[in-house]
Amino acid sequence: MHMADALLSPAVGGTMWGVAAGTIAYSSMKVKKELDDRKVPLMGVLGAFIFAAQMINFTIPATGSSGHLGGGLLLTILLGPYAAFLTIASVLVVQSLFFADGGILALGCNIFNLGFFPAFIAYPFIYRRIAGNEPSKARLTAAAIIAAVVGLQLGAFSVVLETVASGISSLPFSTFVVLMQPIHLAIGVVEGLVTAAVVSFVSVARPEIIRGATESVSLGSLPLRNVFLSFLAATLLTGGIVSWFASENPDGLEWAIAKVTGSGEVTGAEDGVHGMLAALQEKIAFLPDYSFKENAAPAEEGVAYAGEAKGDEAARLGTSVAGGVGALICLTLAFFIGFVLKRRLVSEK
Amino acid sequence: MRSIDGAVLDLKRLDLLATGDSAIHRLDARAKVLTTLVFIVTVVSFNRYEFTALFPFFIYPVVIASLGNLPAGYIVRKISMVVPFAFVVGMLNPLFDRELFFHLGPFAVTGGWISCASIIIRTVLTVGAAFILVAVTGFLSVCQALERLGTPRTFTVQLLFLYRYIFVLTEEGARASRARELRSCGRKGLGLASFGSLIGHLLIRTWLRAERIHMAMLARGFTGEFHSRQVSGFGWGELFYLVGWSTLFVTLRMENAAQWLGRLVMGLLS
Amino acid sequence: MSHHIVEVKHLQHIYADGTVALQDVNFTIHHGESVAIIGANGAGKSTLLLHLNGYLTPTAGEIRIGDFPLTKKTLPEIRRTVGMVFQDADDQLFMPTVFDDVAFGPFNLGLPVDEVKQRVKDVLEQVGAAHLQEKPPYHLSGGEKKRVAIATVLSMSPDILVMDEPTSGLDPYARRQLLGLLRDFRHTRIFTSHDLDMVLELCERTIVLHRGTVKADGPTLEIFGDEALLAECRLEKPLSMQGCPVCGRGK
Numbered sequence A: 001m002h003m004a005d006a007l008l009s010p011a012v013g014g015t016m017w018g019v020a021a022g023t024i025a026y027s028s029m030k031v032k033k034e035l036d037d038r039k040v041p042l043m044g045v046l047g048a049f050i051f052a053a054q055m056i057n058f059t060i061p062a063t064g065s066s067g068h069l070g071g072g073l074l075l076t077i078l079l080g081p082y083a084a085f086l087t088i089a090s091v092l093v094v095q096s097l098f099f100a101d102g103g104i105l106a107l108g109c110n111i112f113n114l115g116f117f118p119a120f121i122a123y124p125f126i127y128r129r130i131a132g133n134e135p136s137k138a139r140l141t142a143a144a145i146i147a148a149v150v151g152l153q154l155g156a157f158s159v160v161l162e163t164v165a166s167g168i169s170s171l172p173f174s175t176f177v178v179l180m181q182p183i184h185l186a187i188g189v190v191e192g193l194v195t196a197a198v199v200s201f202v203s204v205a206r207p208e209i210i211r212g213a214t215e216s217v218s219l220g221s222l223p224l225r226n227v228f229l230s231f232l233a234a235t236l237l238t239g240g241i242v243s244w245f246a247s248e249n250p251d252g253l254e255w256a257i258a259k260v261t262g263s264g265e266v267t268g269a270e271d272g273v274h275g276m277l278a279a280l281q282e283k284i285a286f287l288p289d290y291s292f293k294e295n296a297a298p299a300e301e302g303v304a305y306a307g308e309a310k311g312d313e314a315a316r317l318g319t320s321v322a323g324g325v326g327a328l329i330c331l332t333l334a335f336f337i338g339f340v341l342k343r344r345l346v347s348e349k
Numbered sequence B: 001m002r003s004i005d006g007a008v009l010d011l012k013r014l015d016l017l018a019t020g021d022s023a024i025h026r027l028d029a030r031a032k033v034l035t036t037l038v039f040i041v042t043v044v045s046f047n048r049y050e051f052t053a054l055f056p057f058f059i060y061p062v063v064i065a066s067l068g069n070l071p072a073g074y075i076v077r078k079i080s081m082v083v084p085f086a087f088v089v090g091m092l093n094p095l096f097d098r099e100l101f102f103h104l105g106p107f108a109v110t111g112g113w114i115s116c117a118s119i120i121i122r123t124v125l126t127v128g129a130a131f132i133l134v135a136v137t138g139f140l141s142v143c144q145a146l147e148r149l150g151t152p153r154t155f156t157v158q159l160l161f162l163y164r165y166i167f168v169l170t171e172e173g174a175r176a177s178r179a180r181e182l183r184s185c186g187r188k189g190l191g192l193a194s195f196g197s198l199i200g201h202l203l204i205r206t207w208l209r210a211e212r213i214h215m216a217m218l219a220r221g222f223t224g225e226f227h228s229r230q231v232s233g234f235g236w237g238e239l240f241y242l243v244g245w246s247t248l249f250v251t252l253r254m255e256n257a258a259q260w261l262g263r264l265v266m267g268l269l270s
Numbered sequence C: 001m002s003h004h005i006v007e008v009k010h011l012q013h014i015y016a017d018g019t020v021a022l023q024d025v026n027f028t029i030h031h032g033e034s035v036a037i038i039g040a041n042g043a044g045k046s047t048l049l050l051h052l053n054g055y056l057t058p059t060a061g062e063i064r065i066g067d068f069p070l071t072k073k074t075l076p077e078i079r080r081t082v083g084m085v086f087q088d089a090d091d092q093l094f095m096p097t098v099f100d101d102v103a104f105g106p107f108n109l110g111l112p113v114d115e116v117k118q119r120v121k122d123v124l125e126q127v128g129a130a131h132l133q134e135k136p137p138y139h140l141s142g143g144e145k146k147r148v149a150i151a152t153v154l155s156m157s158p159d160i161l162v163m164d165e166p167t168s169g170l171d172p173y174a175r176r177q178l179l180g181l182l183r184d185f186r187h188t189r190i191f192t193s194h195d196l197d198m199v200l201e202l203c204e205r206t207i208v209l210h211r212g213t214v215k216a217d218g219p220t221l222e223i224f225g226d227e228a229l230l231a232e233c234r235l236e237k238p239l240s241m242q243g244c245p246v247c248g249r250g251k
């Protein structure tokens, strides 16, 4: 369920980065306030444990295929929401840097999808409500399954929203939803079963671990409202800024560049810096013409667009061939430069 | 899922590359982190039908990998492990986006195919940039950079602890699963109950280890605060690196250099 | 100095699951002594050591380090006095590089940066690990880890050095080096070990634990001479005291 950089637009990626960063900052503050310095090594080691656990596969009942633990819910049961959120986020950072699971820009999305829902929704509102303090095995299993399913459904839905909002994949919203939600229903059931199996094993073998964990998070004192409010504020802020950019010009970045370089309303001498900036602005205005104007939702404007497309086909082909040749040259050039640099480096030694 | 031992070895290899000593390695990590971010944002900011304009961006990973003296084969292999996933995702585009763009000989090229190719190139570029960042910087320095860029200490300490114990725990996990395999007489997979107890054991051992680490920390006067030394500074070199690359990326974002080059060469030839 | 006396009186420890790990343990260790605590697996050695720096609290009994009884208030002071090296070096080395790890303690003592750097350099040289300074601990071999782990404790200049199985997992050369290192340490040393030859070499006094109680406490040579005692406690004479298996002659 990891989002990848390649499917994201900067606006969506940036917004979610803001959201994730805000939640990390808030959780860090909370964890620090708890003053339980036992948690420092515990969070680290449990994060590493998730890596080890994800490498061991199990057989999914009644299917014969295999799966592995996600771990979000398990971590929250063991550590409580704030510490668990930080731990999940740290796992995702390492995965994005070392295993290319997700990507650097997609980190915000992934941290939110895989961390926020299990830690701040599924655990406090579902797992704890159902499981209570000393759950029977059946109750624990039910709580874990429902919580895992809800967490994953929300996460999967959020993946769909982020992908569709980015507009890089052409998958229509409805198809994507129909694809994602049922798959994650199944994954959620399995995740719940596995989480319950591990929790019940540990609560028999070392009851103090599970007991200590549940005691440290009393439900009443969970100020979820704060989390929601700060989360909402972060979204509005980043989302607002980014979409303001985006609405001015479909390609938000160009607009941003133009703003930053100050080419907006400034009128003045046509020479010197201003001249250059004016030229730059012209460039920007002209930009959408060399590529295809469409950015998102081509289906809606499909008809008009198709007509235009036919007339332009020859021109497009020309542009594309030139682009293709150029791309090849660029690639060759890049690798040639790399080769020369490396040769020089080696001969220096 | 990849084999456990393989994954650990791989991690160690990437980590060891960061101990190299080149001009790029010596740069302050903040410059490298920020440049990588600018790179990724510019690459993904292209609209989905942009394909050729992405190619000039290869200059960045290639130059850094060369200057950083990274083994090209290894980086290419690491990236190519991810490409199949991008391909699977990208392949959905031609199914839904059948609008004709142009004919290339007998082939009708639709928007879906172009955006599919675009997704793959984006993947190679963004994934490559991430790997190269780690290989010329090292995780420790990336974390320090994050902290100095404003990440809460609690979180960076968490990242460092996590990273430190990945090596210990994946080895422990590998031992446990090897022991199980040896006794499972070739049956693949693991039932839920035995998975629960295997992972449960691993979890308990992990927990006890955390208690011992905590004990070792207390024994050396830990009171909840981490102290660290400043390693490097953000100087003119770093500024130049960051601004130089960013300017190039933005320029490449606004001008399709591939298009220009192609026109130029084709003009010369005709 | 009466300062560095370790006094254990009627110590009892019962774990949460009801295991009685220690039962009425008594001894006094004076400054500068080098004492081995030996016993079979599960005899309670590690449990005993964990009481000496206050990680575990006695179920009953009392511990005094120097002039202080071990209480919550004296804990920070006692942890600075008692340097403890754990059985598994991976538990001890948690910081990202060897330097940071060795510097962790001195920084916590509030020393200025320059002094910390100097100390780190000194102790790493002392344990023969100066060249490892910038390495992350997961790139070290077992023996290197052990040496660095000892450096992390020495950097706090403890007055009492406590080590759980210091030589386990070391190759003969590294073990020899470690023995030299420990012999040079001027203050009180307390070890547990299954390496009885090391005990014989380093410790003039030995305490034998058996099922959580002190079975014997006396000069090392005397204890290793008592075959009945050793057999009862599931121990053997050190190899260097046994007859030569090739020529059959005793030592």
Ligand SMILES: Nc1ncnc2c1ncn2[C@@H]1O[C@H](COP(=O)(O)OP(=O)(O)OP(=O)(O)O)[C@@H](O)[C@H]1O
Pocket: C015, C016, C017, C019, C020, C021, C039, C040, C041, C042, C043, C044, C045, C046, C047, C048
């Ligand atoms: N956390 C714990 N909870 C319950 N029992 C424990 C715990 N730790 C140790 N024990 C038990 O206490 C007893 C003493 O254990 P201890 O670790 O002190 O032995 P040891 O002498 O160090 O053994 P070894 O030579 O194997 O290191 C053992 O019976 C052990 O099973």
Ligand SMILES: [Mg+2]
Pocket: C045, C046, C047, C087, C164
């Ligand atoms: Mg022991």
